[in-house]
Amino acid sequence: MTDAPWGPALLFCPADRPERFATAAARADAGIIDLEDAVASGAKTGARGALIEAELDPDRVIVRVNATGTADFVADMATLSQTDFRTIMVAKAEDPRQLARIDARFRVIALCETATGIVAAEALASLPNVSGLMWGAEDLVASLGGTSSRKKNGRYRDIARTARARVLLAAGAHGGIAVDAGHLDIADTKGLAREAVDAAASGFSATACIHPSQVEVIRRSYAPGADETTWARAVLAAAEGERGVFTFRGRMVDEPVLRHARSIVRRAEVAPGA
Numbered sequence: 001m002t003d004a005p006w007g008p009a010l011l012f013c014p015a016d017r018p019e020r021f022a023t024a025a026a027r028a029d030a031g032i033i034d035l036e037d038a039v040a041s042g043a044k045t046g047a048r049g050a051l052i053e054a055e056l057d058p059d060r061v062i063v064r065v066n067a068t069g070t071a072d073f074v075a076d077m078a079t080l081s082q083t084d085f086r087t088i089m090v091a092k093a094e095d096p097r098q099l100a101r102i103d104a105r106f107r108v109i110a111l112c113e114t115a116t117g118i119v120a121a122e123a124l125a126s127l128p129n130v131s132g133l134m135w136g137a138e139d140l141v142a143s144l145g146g147t148s149s150r151k152k153n154g155r156y157r158d159i160a161r162t163a164r165a166r167v168l169l170a171a172g173a174h175g176g177i178a179v180d181a182g183h184l185d186i187a188d189t190k191g192l193a194r195e196a197v198d199a200a201a202s203g204f205s206a207t208a209c210i211h212p213s214q215v216e217v218i219r220r221s222y223a224p225g226a227d228e229t230t231w232a233r234a235v236l237a238a239a240e241g242e243r244g245v246f247t248f249r250g251r252m253v254d255e256p257v258l259r260h261a262r263s264i265v266r267r268a269e270v271a272p273g274a
Contacts, residue, residue, distance in 0.1 A: 004132075004177050004205040006030035006060055008196075008222035009215040012182065012208060014038035015047035015063075018054060025056050027212045029219075034064045035076050036091040044072060048079040058084040062109065067091050068098035077103065089134065096123040099130060107131045109179065113139035118163045121170035132177030134208065135167040138184070154191050168203055177205035186211045196221030200267065224264045232264035 004010075007029025013020050015035045024031040033054070039047045051063065063085050066072035073090075080088065086106050093099060093110035094117045102108055110124040111117075113136030117124075125133055137149035137160045149160040156164070164180070171178035180199040183192040192214055196207050200222040207218045224232070231249075236258065238248050245254045 004029075004179075006206070007219070008200070008206045009218040010062065010179065010206050010208045011212060011215060012038065012064075012210050015051055016040075016043045018050040021050075021054050021056055023212065025060055028209070028215050029206070030060045030062055031056070032062045032064055032089060032208065033085075035072075035079075036064050036066050044075070048075065051079055051085070052082050054083075056085075058086060061085050062087045062089050064089040064091055064111070068093070068095065068102075077106075080106070087131075092139065093117050093124055094120055096120060096127055099124060100127050102129060104129060109134055109177075111136060112163070112167050113137075114143040115140065116143070118166055121167050122173065125170040125174040125176050130174075130176060132179060132205065133167045133171040134179035135163055135181055137163070137181050154185065154188060172203060178203065180204045180207040182208040182210045183214065184210065186213065189214075189217050192217050193221050222267055224268050228264055229268040232261035232268075235261050236265065 009029045010032050011024045011028030012032045012034050013024035015033050016039045021031065021033065033051060035044065035047055035051070063076075063080060065076035065080070065088050068090060087109070088106050089109040089111050090099060090102075091111050092114055093112055094114060099108060099110060106129070108127070108130045109132045110130050111134045112121045112124065118135070118140060121133060124130055137156065140163055141147070141149045141159065144159070146159070148157070150156055168178045180195070183195060185191060196218045199207050209215055209218055235248050235253060239246070239253065239258055245252060247253065
């Protein structure tokens with residue numbers, strides 16, 4: 001896992017709802033101020049004005065901008081040049097050449113949410129200005145002509161699971177962060193917790209959320225348990241007196257195991273109440 005600079009819970013907030021900006025920033029580890037799908041076409045100009053006027057910590061704000069190659073993207077970037085916000089999430093990222101041309105002042109999270117974007121994930125992750133990737137399930141399935149990313153039991157279909165894995169692998173291969181898609185069923189806290197636990201164990205750096213009630217579920221899910229943390233710290237302490245492979249509490253320990261332990265300790269240090 002590559003650590004996110006904010007924490008594991010990233011909360012979306014429509015850019016045309018400035019009265020919610022402070023709440024989103026206060027409740028989540030970072031706020032994603034959304035200039036794309038959450039804002040109707042006729043409201044985008046006003047939303048950009050609200051972003052210029054916003055008094056938020058730029059280190060804890062990500063701005064989702066519209067897709068490259070659109071007039072809205074040009075307007076979004078012109079707006080951001082009038083602010084201190086420097087981390088952007090590019091919606092429907094597909095073309096590495098277009099992302100490479102983004103002003104070097106901005107750190108880019110490429111949102112892979114179409115079939116083309118998923119296939120291009122590794123090329124996008126390799127760009128010097130791209131610090132991470134996120135994936136999106138519903139836009140992806142829509143781009144394929146499908147109707148739902150999930151089965152009746154709430155679990156992802158295989159196509160969504162494949163896309164999720166490709167984005168995680170691409171981000172990891174290039175040392176970037178990987179952000180897991182949001183869970184759209186707000187009432188399904190068990191499903192959200194299950195997916196967030198899996199995301200943390202698999203190597204995702206953070207999970208997006210669409211409602212403040214999801215923040216604590218994600219934070220708890222990313223936080224390792226007390227027994228897990230105790231084991232990780234103990235095995236790392238034991239490793240200080242060892243060279244190469246050794247046995248700890250009946251288990252063979254090598255460098256991959258130690259990397260797992262270091263990741264657990266890092267997650268514990270940023271967990272709620274740590």
